[in-house]
Amino acid sequence: MYTGLQHLHSYIAYLVLLGLIISFLAALAGLFGNRTFSDKDRKLSLLGLIPVHLQWVIGVILYFVSPRGLPNFSGEAMGDSVARLYMLEHPLTMIIAVVLITIGYSRAKRMLGKNAGFKSIAIFYGIGLALILLRIPWISWPGN
Known part of the structure; x- marks a missing residue:
């Protein structure tokens, strides 16, 4: 079961990145195109939100x-950069990213009919995407 979850978590990461990139670029296009944030745009931003939440559940x-993860949490493991990445840095950074992305979506859905909905998605999804890219454990990325 553990190995299956690990593989699922690794491969859903591709969907997360793709969904966030699509949502972020669509938000930038709407923001700089001076369009109003519509229900269609809100649904498009779900391409970033849903895979992120699914990935978070599997990650937890x-x-x-x-x-x-948690079984490795100790003072000794804090001295090992790889162990610290898996038990602390990666989970904590991903939780922050999920919270920011969720806040961005929640704010934007209340801004239907305004251009500010795009701004909310662009800022919060962009910061969340940057955090995710910073703390993906590239050493164990599928294909490496």
């Missing part, structure tokens, strides 16, 4: 069953 499960 993995954190508790993985030998690299």
Whole structure:
């Protein structure tokens, strides 16, 4: 079960990145195109939100069953950069990214009919995407 969850978590990361990039670029296009944020745009921003939340749920499960997650949490592991990445840096940064993306979507859906909805998606999804890219454990990325 652990190996299957680990592979699922690794491959859903591609959907997360694709969905966030599409949502972010669509928000930038709407923002700089001076369009109004419509229900269609709100639904398009779900391409970033839904995979992020799915990935977070799988990640939380993995954190508790993985030998690299919570079971590895100790002062000794803090001295090892790879162990610290898996038990602290990656999960904490991803939680912050998920919260920011969720805030961006929640703010934008209340701004239907205004250009500011695009601004909310662009800012919060952009920061969330940057955080995700910073703390993906590239050493174990599929294909490496």
